[in-house]
Amino acid sequence: MKLSIIIPTFNEEDYLPNLLESIKRQDFQDYEVIVADAGSTDKTREIAKEFGCKIVEGGLPAVGRNRGAEVAQGEYFLFLDSDVILTKDYLELCLNEFQERELGIAITQIAPLSDGFLNKITHDFANFFMRKVEKIKPHGAGCYGIVTTKKLHEEVEGFDEDLDFGEDTDYIERIGAISQFKVLRSPKLLVSTRRLQEEGLRNVAFKYVKSTFYQFRGKQVTAADLDYTFGHPNTKRIIYSVCGEGMGHAIRAKVILHHLTKKHEVHIFASDRAYTYLSQHFDNVYEIGGFNTVYEDNEVQNTKTFIKGMKDLPGDLKKSLRLMYSVAKAVKPQVIISDFEFYSNLLSKILRLPLISLDNMHVLTQAELDVPSEFRTERIAAEGVVRSFIQLPAVYLITSYFYPPLKNPEKSKYFPPVLREEIMNLKPYKGDHVLVYQTSDSNWKLLEILKKFDDEFIVYGFHQEGRDENLRFKKFNEDEFFQDLAQARAVITNGGFTLISEALYLGKPVLSVPVKKQFEQILNAIYLERLGYGEFHQDLEEEDIANFLSNLEKYRKNIDLTFKHDNNQAILEELDLLLDKYA
Incomplete structure (x- = not known):
């Protein structure tokens, strides 16, 4: 294998297909593509798989580059960002110039993907700056399309994963210190202008001028030094x-x-x-x-x-x-x-x-x-x-x-x-039914007890629909459950904190039968009863339910008097x- 192309990604479904398609169109074919993905939640991984890429767990950007390099088989490495596109014959021109000039590390000149005079002038100046500065020292100004060898990558032990900015410049400088560095003249990468669009030319220019100034003084630059928050200064x-x-x-x-x-x-x-x-x-x-x-x-x-x-x-x-x-x-x-x-x-x-x-x-x-x-x-x-x-x-x-x-x-x-907003937006009233919610569908004893009452019980948690005497079974549907809760006379449930809290907010007394040995539920039920909001029972008998239903007004008054909420404020x-x- 001649060349390993390594691309760190994170949610790049909008950009990655264009890059991979441009790689596929190259005449040079002795390569592999490795996508080091940092847990994307969009279609990035599916896209990489469709294009036949090798996919590894990554991170951005140093972690991903290093993880990709660990599995790479090529003699040469090409590190690309996902929002670039290769120009015609890029791979062949890149490797030929790299070998002919006997380089150890190189970067590529750039051209904007977007039209416009300002974009063209900006990128032309960036290329001019890259070429002029290469005579002074190895650098990462611009830093698109990093080319090196597998041997040199391993010799410097890859990218420094402790750096949160300028890890590419650091990498180039370390390899440049033991080999020859140049800005390649023949190949060019088409690069996205999304950062210019998101942050503005002035902000981007300031950050890169400042970072370059720091680096040429030999000072390590960090994201904090640049206030690097991508145009959202209060964002954490x-x-x-x-x-x-x-x-x-x-x-x-x-x-x-x-x-x-x-x-x-x-x-x-x-x-x-x-x-x-x-x-x-x-x-x-x-x-x-x-x-x-x-x-x-x-x-x-x-x-x-x-x-x-x-x-x-x-x-x-x-x-x-x-x-x-x-x-x-x-x-x-x-x-x-x-x-x-x-x-x-x-x-x-x-x-x-x-x-x-x-x-x-x-x-x-x-x-x-x-x-x-x-x-x-x-x-x-x-x-x-x-x-x-x-x-x-x-x-x-x-x-x-x-x-x-x-x-x-x-x-x-x-x-x-x-x-939840959905709970706070409900308009509760005292209906005719009692809501029953069970986290286990094996509590058949409870159902037999409930059948002895004349009251109507709407039952969730048994994964079935239908009616059995005074029991109406429902499969869980969030909207329907909210309405049944808002219109219930009372609630019979385990000791789960969320449902008890929602029932109390809506003014519903609660009969709690916690899961045995589940102390958090037991504690919820103990204090529920102690506050006079309902009852706590370890096991339910017919008389327990009868007593609970006969005291609903007392429990409602206690809830109205002492349960307080501030809409999460x-x-x-x-x-x-x-x-x-x-x-």
Whole structure:
């Protein structure tokens, strides 16, 4: 193999096809194309596959270039950005001139893809500058189409992945110090003017003049030195990671992310159902592994949960952390926000980035809880899990409808439950039915008890449609579920935080039967009953339901008097302040 063409990518579906098509049209054919992709969420990978490219996990740009080089078979390397197009005979002209002049490292002159006098003058000046400066020292000014040899790449150990700007210039200078550098005269690359269009000529010119000045003084330039935020000076770069156990974390994250993505660059990591849900609503969503609880007959199976977790952990850990690290190296996040997601905690320690914890789980470890001793075993186990997931964040933002005293109010802060816009827009009223929602479809005993009442029950969670006496079964449909919740007299459910919070916001009393041994649900139910919002039962009998239904007015009054919500205002404002502080 003569030549390896290495292209780092991240969401380049609009540009990559043109580049690959221009490569395909070349007369020179002794090459391979390697696409080092940093977890694109668009069709970048599918496009690369269609063109027969070798695809590796990458990062932008140094990480991707190095990962591509690791698998490259060619004697020569050509590093290209995805938004360029090869001119006719580019590959042949490039290699011929490189070999004839006995070079070790070279870059290519450029021409604009877009028409216009200003674009042409700008690029002509860039070419003139590149040629003049090459006599002084090896440089990366312009820096399109880097050509070198596999041997020299390996000798200098590739691109420096610790640099967030100017990694190409650094690479060229290091190879230029042990070989000969030139700007190639014959081949030219057609380059996109998207950066000029997005940032403006003045901004781009200033940044590159400043970076070149720094580099010729021998000073390493960084993105911070250039205020390199691509025309959005208040934009923060954020990693937001979400636990995939259940749907509560994902539902809360969607609300927070809707706020953050309006202003900031956010890259989202999630597992299981959370990934499926969030990827339907946001760009830049990456799938990682996660830990899942094993349930049988409405009870947590601790041994099976542990065995499953240990079996999956080695593979998930390697794959997930590598993906997260690769994306982080590419986008240079300033802060990490975690909704009870394990790998983001590790990433924050590896990268030494501030970590903001935002979830409902940390009430277990950050508050002085008053819990009956019979739940001591479940409590100890749950606290251990919570402590292992998130360690030493900068701050704990805890969402809750109950507020036991905090152990460290300087580091922890309560907020009302984060609610979906769809819930807050509902107009609740007291209908005739009771909404029943179960996370397990094996609780047939409950159904037999409900049939003994004259009341109508709308039942979700059993994956069926139809009617059985006074029970109306429905498969889950979000819009229909919202209306059934808004019109319910009351709610019978497990101990899930999200549904309880939504029911209370709508003024609905709740009868909670938590999953056995699931302490977070047990805690939710204990405080639900203690606040007078409903009842907590470990097992349900007919008289328990009868008593609950006979006391609905009392529970409604308590909810009206003491349940408070601020339309998510406080937590969103707090997040904005924390981002200004830590990012």
